[in-house]
Amino acid sequence: MSKQRVLITGATGQIGSELTIALRERYGKENVIAMGHRRKPSEVLESSGPYITGDVRDREKLEKIIKEYDIDTVYHMAAILSATGEKDPQLCWDVNVNGLYNLLEIARERNLRIFCPSSIAVFGPGTPKENTPQDTILTPTTMYGVTKVVGELLGEYYVQKYGVDVRGVRYPGIISSETLPGGGTTDYAVEMFYYAVKGERYTCFVKEDTVLPMMYMPDCIKSAIQLMEADFSKLKHHANFNITAMSFSAKELEEEIKKHIPDFSCEYKPDFRQKIAESWPRSIDDSCAREEWGWKPDYDLERMVKDMIEKLTKKYREGRL
Numbered sequence: 001m002s003k004q005r006v007l008i009t010g011a012t013g014q015i016g017s018e019l020t021i022a023l024r025e026r027y028g029k030e031n032v033i034a035m036g037h038r039r040k041p042s043e044v045l046e047s048s049g050p051y052i053t054g055d056v057r058d059r060e061k062l063e064k065i066i067k068e069y070d071i072d073t074v075y076h077m078a079a080i081l082s083a084t085g086e087k088d089p090q091l092c093w094d095v096n097v098n099g100l101y102n103l104l105e106i107a108r109e110r111n112l113r114i115f116c117p118s119s120i121a122v123f124g125p126g127t128p129k130e131n132t133p134q135d136t137i138l139t140p141t142t143m144y145g146v147t148k149v150v151g152e153l154l155g156e157y158y159v160q161k162y163g164v165d166v167r168g169v170r171y172p173g174i175i176s177s178e179t180l181p182g183g184g185t186t187d188y189a190v191e192m193f194y195y196a197v198k199g200e201r202y203t204c205f206v207k208e209d210t211v212l213p214m215m216y217m218p219d220c221i222k223s224a225i226q227l228m229e230a231d232f233s234k235l236k237h238h239a240n241f242n243i244t245a246m247s248f249s250a251k252e253l254e255e256e257i258k259k260h261i262p263d264f265s266c267e268y269k270p271d272f273r274q275k276i277a278e279s280w281p282r283s284i285d286d287s288c289a290r291e292e293w294g295w296k297p298d299y300d301l302e303r304m305v306k307d308m309i310e311k312l313t314k315k316y317r318e319g320r321l
């Protein structure tokens, strides 16, 4: 493997912020450059290694950064998520498709390795909802989903046509305690914890029987690193691996949280995001990821909830929530 000089786009986001710290621990802090855009970086993100601002739509600047820092690997986490994407589909296309295209073109010229996450949003009403197969019908109804299908296809095209090393997983909803997600449909599964820990009543924006596939952040980070360190020649798929860790309804999450915080109360008032949630799978078949690069999650619902509550309670007591 090459020497690993890493750039992370979207480094101030929910996944990017924790991925940056994990990669700095693994490859050395000077070798991992965090790039953010609009969100303010946390203190730890700025102080633990190089931090720069940049827009993935600006190809010239992106190329300059990649040259200047001698980057060979990019974790491309910058994206507009599903709910925000429905409010501004043009922006969603611009950032998600043109940003990725810029990066793939630079990767083609400079032989970069790219991690480009996809999402359960590539699926749609025509897709089997239970145990959704790896290779199946992709009929997304959100612009976010459309851009993620484009991303998967573009990634595979660059692998086949130019031999570029592009890899990616279809993330389910990601639950985490460090940085709040921004503008996704699965955000309720994170917000619920914050309200519960603060002793506040939560109004959930999907119905209580809405079931979606989910994953806890340590598994999310593990999957990215493990896929990027896998033997490329052994992969049959590249930029579109199904992965999952658990599936639960919003009500089941409420009940699990109540085991730790019995006074927690939650009501359900679905908004436009209900329809998006209903267009996505309830559970995922990730056997290809398991076979091709050894994927296996560590956290189920019970373990995830326990850890989330411990972490957030500590933050709350320290006045950091």
Ligand code: SER
Binding pocket: 081, 082, 083, 118, 119, 120, 121, 144, 171, 172, 173, 174, 183, 184, 185, 186, 187
């Ligand atoms: N969590 C994302 C969203 O809800 C799915 O990839 O938009």
